[in-house]
Amino acid sequence: MKSSQQIKTMREALLGWYAQEGRTLPWRIRPEDRAAGVVADQYKIWLSEIMCQQTTTTAASAYWHKFLQTWPTVQDLATAPRDEILTAWAGLGYYARARNLHKCAEIVCDDYGGVFPDNEAELLKLPGIGAYSAAAIASICYNEATNVVDGNVERVISRIFRVEAVMPKAKPEIRALAASLADPKHPGDYAQALMDLGAHICKPKNPKCTQCPWQSECAAHKFGTMTDYPRRKAKTARPVRYGAVFFIEEAGHIWLRQRPDNGLLGGMAELPGTDWTGEKPNVDIWLAQAPIKSNWQQVEGEVKHVFTHFTLYLSVFKGQVGAEKFEIRAAMNRFDKYALPSLMRKAIALARQQ
Ligand code: SF4
Structure with missing residues (x-):
């Protein structure tokens, strides 16, 4: 665990880095946008979160634009024939996501008056929205102080603290450590900053530690064992x-x-x-x-x-x-x-x- 002073310093360093170096994505509300009064559109954020599950942001961007052009609102998506949605999804993979996308849009329209629920617990009840997506949508759209943890974040946290437990058993420990760092004052920006750090700096094979705002607090970096984390069992061959x-x-x-x-x-x-x-x-x-x-x-x-x-x-x-x-x-x-x-x-x- 870090001291409260270390946590404060880490949050400031990450948010400072994000303001300068964070990605600009078509659906993203950056800190300067927030400061200018731009608010996140839940439909657009939800669409991006579902598309980015198991897909790169580059591949997802084209689909995200196409979907919004064809179905500009959640009501349009809910009333579209499911086959048309599956067809538009073709090439993005993991097709259960497209089926759940349609189901979720129908439920949002039928049970929530066309407005996505405004908290993590309620979002979690919707089809296709798992723990990560619910936390991400709630923090980005509603500024709820959630703990957003995906594979990238797991890698960063396991390195910062040198978590020795082997995945997936290490997950609860990593979640708890991630929660200890999460910034309740800027949940949306903090979550997106951490996602960017995991995706572009703390890479699986070649982490760019010299560019990392958390380098001085990273135990794995201190010992030069960055790529040993997260700990994994030896891989078995894919059948x-x-x-x-x-x-x-x-x-x-x-x-x-x-x-x-x-x-x-x-x-x-x-x-x-x-x-x-x-x-x-x-x-x-x-x-x-x-x-x-x-x-x-x-x-x-x-x-x-x-x-x-x-x-x-x-x-x-x-x-x-x-x-x-x-x-x-x-x-x-x-x-x-x-x-x-x-x-x-x-x-x-x-x-x-x-
Ligand atoms: S110092 Fe290196 S290993 Fe540690 S969090 Fe930063 S990029 Fe990852």
């Missing part, structure tokens, strides 16, 4: 899965189907395909799962796609359609209309090369 998809092109259209709502890529469109298994099966086992009988030809090469918990290798088969009807007949020149995840876009590109 591999195999599957196949079936590509049928006919008169400028291809056949797609919709995945079930629950589970990976839920509600998205896909090429019809097989189960994904830990062992690569015999081709006949795959072909037995084809949606129709056809003279299937295997395309050379395969698509590799890395999910959080496994790597998928997808083989692609091409065939001709008979009189069969499929769920979705998708025009090749109007793919923007379909909620196609990048995995399926890669498979279609491979099929069309040959």
